[in-house]
Amino acid sequence: MAPEVVDLSRLRELAEYSHAVITKYQDAGGAYPAAPTFSAYKGYAWLRDGSFTAEGISRYGDVPSADRFHDWVDRVLRSRRAQVDDLRAAVTRAETPPDSAMLPTRFTFDGADGSDPWWDFQTDGYGTWLWSVVTHAARHGLDLERWRGGIDVAVDYLVTFWDRPCYDWWEEHVEQRHVSTLGAIHGGLAAIAPYTQVAVRDVAERIRSLVVAEGMHDGHLTKWLGTAAVDGSLPACVVPFGLVSGAAGTATLAAVARDLDADGGVHRFTADVFYGGGQWLLLSALLGWNLAAAGDSAGAWRLLRWIADQATPDGDLPEQVPHHLLHPGSRDEWIARWGTVATPLLWSHGMYLILADELGILSEKA
Template structure:
């Protein structure tokens, strides 16, 4: 699928040399591990993740590869997504029809959050009913099409199926980014869905009836967030609570659902900094016990993107530097680090259950790339060290 890059120059030479080296090695790692089918492994050697690709993780990885200039890698991932969705066309139609007549299927009958590299459902039990990934793949595709001149027609059937699925299901409780709390409607999930629907409508990838339905759904999602997803002027973890979550920064950037210049964005960033951040490391949420509740490099990068969108590039650079510093001797970035555990007594229980923390986590590497590109981009100067699109 030929393409012409329209993305801004990536000024890796403008970055700290250690950061630039890790950005390059992160790109190489992700590109080297991407499967022939186009899937991005979550982590190549972590038993609980091995053999699977998540739509959510993968979409953010594809967005980072696209922003870096590797259009071939991102395009291959979107092809993989589209094939997985179209293969479930009849099931999606059934879900939509059942929902329309007031019989929404149980969570076990909804689309899964992750697939095997071959695009098949997983054989083992998982916390599978998650809607965020279906929004993020649409959003990332829209971002990709904005950077490169690519024929979108091969993806249209999958886009339409995904839009129909989300329009029918967006208000349902489901598992969050962390595969927890299936009883709640999560603000980060709503942000992913609204951003994805808006992206494909803005890109002209849907017919007029679907575009009209998207306008109504996005309006309803925004209203729901404003009325039940905000407390004391900041976004909350899920509807009708006061708790916060590190993933909320994504609603500001890169998803762009919340205006970065708004008071809502400012107060959300501020409370994530005050409640969840120590130095440059960001926790998922207070009370987290997974591997002791460590700090996640990818969340530091999401917070860095939110700061950069608000004009504080210095704080964005600090958060990027912290994330880069979590690399091991092999330049691998983990899922989380144990520098400042919330529940240290729980760490060994998870190690005994699943082994050491997932390392490398491709999503962590991707978010470092994405934040670095954001901080290094310069629309006015195309003479810098720029990564060209791959021949994949």
């Protein structure tokens, strides 16, 4: 059998396994756990992680599994209606609610806040879910009214608090306004705009104007407003969230590849000390997704193969790998604190499915 045939078979088998491992661990109520065995993630579901994972599952063709996830988010957000109403009322009184009063970034499977402390105020997941549910519904011809209650809560929350500093994708720097967070909110509001009476297009344009004015350096997007640094999450602002395109998008992908791509594995950011600052599989898939959309199929295939090479013998994809650590001296302290790296990470598997689909090798076997 020709090597290229063997390679393609291996990549397709990993896609099938990715679907299997995601659905195996999906909670009966619909939540996708971040990682089923990792101490700090076990028992929790993030809107950001789950929404990207649901996109991979939707692309795979497993409509019932993705539906159950969106049903779960809808129930969780509808249960937060009064909380969001109270937060918005405080703003109308010219009050600033504390971070502790805001919606969490992760939930228990029954929709409650976690019982242990976390870096919980992050708004990007709410925008990412709006983008994910609209995209899923459009792909499969579904009625968005099924999730209208949750959609309305997410829209009201984001329209009110889109410009408030919060933690980034990595639970860091609560004092900053992060470009990837703004990109996710933009993407969600732009996606839902045709399906809501709320003036979300105006907010999306305000986000774009703010980022263009304060979140760019040397033609590319930056990690947060007012810095020159980049972050591995920034490609999401190009595809799928559409915050920038054209020259700014191209420059952003180039900057991420230049500063953070080490032989196929993409780092989060240069100062990353979490588990030594390894290479994240999901960020490699995100960059590959963008390269594929931009017509660089060779670059996208290189990243897909790199991700597949990091799978365990059983096929599990970890959160990150330690082949090219940015700060190796910090790795042992995280292992002592939380154990070995999260494996499997469902977000890694979901992003693999997205990139595999972009490259045309995703078999619909659901």
